[in-house]
Amino acid sequence: DWKPLTHHSEVPVRSSDDLRRRQAFYTSVDMAQIGKVLVSAGLFQGGFCNGANDPERTLALLVLTAIHDIMKVNSLLPVVTEESGPFEKHKVGEVIYNHDTALGYVLQWMPSVLPSYAGLPEAQRESVKFTQFDMEFNLGWLVQAEAPPGMLFNRFKQIIRQGKAKSSDVALYLVHWLTDLAGAEPYPQEGAEKFVLKFPPNLFVSFLSSFHCVTFLSTKTETEVMEDYLRWRWAMAEPPLGTMPQGEGAIAAMRLVVMAQGHSHKVLNAFRSLPDSERKVLSEELTRTARRGQRFELGADLDA
Structure with a gap:
């Protein structure tokens, strides 16, 4: 019997966690x-x-x-x-x-x-x-x-x-x-x-x-494709993250949000509370494109 199984099917018996x-x-x-x-x-x-x-x-x-x-x-x-x-x-x-x-x-x-x-x-x-x-x-x-x-x-x-x-x-x-x-x-x-x-x-x-x-x-270029993805993830985040960031630290913040997997506000607060020198290092590192001549539109004006 190849009919699709539903939650009403007698077999197999599913656990409550499976059904959830x-x-x-x-x-x-x-x-x-x-x-x-x-x-x-x-x-x-x-x-x-x-x-x-x-x-x-x-x-x-x-x-x-x-x-x-x-x-x-x-x-x-x-x-x-x-x-x-x-x-x-x-x-x-x-x-x-x-x-x-x-x-x-x-x-x-x-x-x-x-x-x-x-x-x-x-x-x-x-x-x-x-x-x-x-x-x-x-x-x-x-x-x-x-x-x-x-x-x-x-x-x-x-x-x-x-x-x-x-x-x-x-x-x-x-x-x-x-x-x-x-x-x-x-x-x-x-x-x-x-x-x-x-x-x-x-x-x-x-x-x-x-x-x-x-x-x-x-x-599109490699950097444009990734930036489109980061923009989408920021815009679709729950709970909302507010206005799209720009300038120094913007791309770093957006990448950290994606990495955080649901703990966006906590990681953003931690990033923003870093000492200026440490935040600058992290911002520069996460904004690099690894493609000479390409830059993120929202990020700081950094070389690849």
Whole structure:
């Protein structure tokens, strides 16, 4: 019986804590945000609720889901050939042990060995191939504002500059991250328990919201993308934080608020009560972009 389970279902018997967490997720997470991510990735056209599903794009995501971990089987790992030449820091004759890079190599140089991938339309093959580049991207660093934009997005932006991705491809990469994590504990009738039971709802919402910002990497600088995210987090904070800060210490305050995870006013008061010299050091450090020539619009006029 594959009918969806509800709180009225006789089995399985759920604990009160389980039911509480499920209800909290249901009431806290705006499903329209999930829909927005799917639309951005090209999976729906004309909107999530009323739009039409794009079968080719959906097939590309399903193919990616099916093949993305196959290179965790060591016997399948490819060896870089003379025909391809060096690939992603790997020399000719070397085995590619990173499973994402290994799959990227196969998609680039041996696509016919994966018929499901080879049978996709060319545009969808390129999108799937993009997801296997080594982005050096840690989404958690963005969600928690733990790193400067240069460290977060440098490699990601390089690949986009090379003409290897559109904004919808970036969104597909993020949707794949979402579905991969959701399916890490595969109990379809139970729902995406990884998110529902093991992620705080506000953290899950932060992940979703960061997706929208990241898709603009194709048209904005690394620093602009991060500043957009920080502005959004400040504006959406509960309880409200008041007017958006500007000038020296602004970006530091905004990053600290994101890191505080719900203790915003306490961390802001602590930051503002620091001795001037210590606050200045922290402000300068957290305002650096790690990208020469880029500056935060709201921050002090600092070099990268």
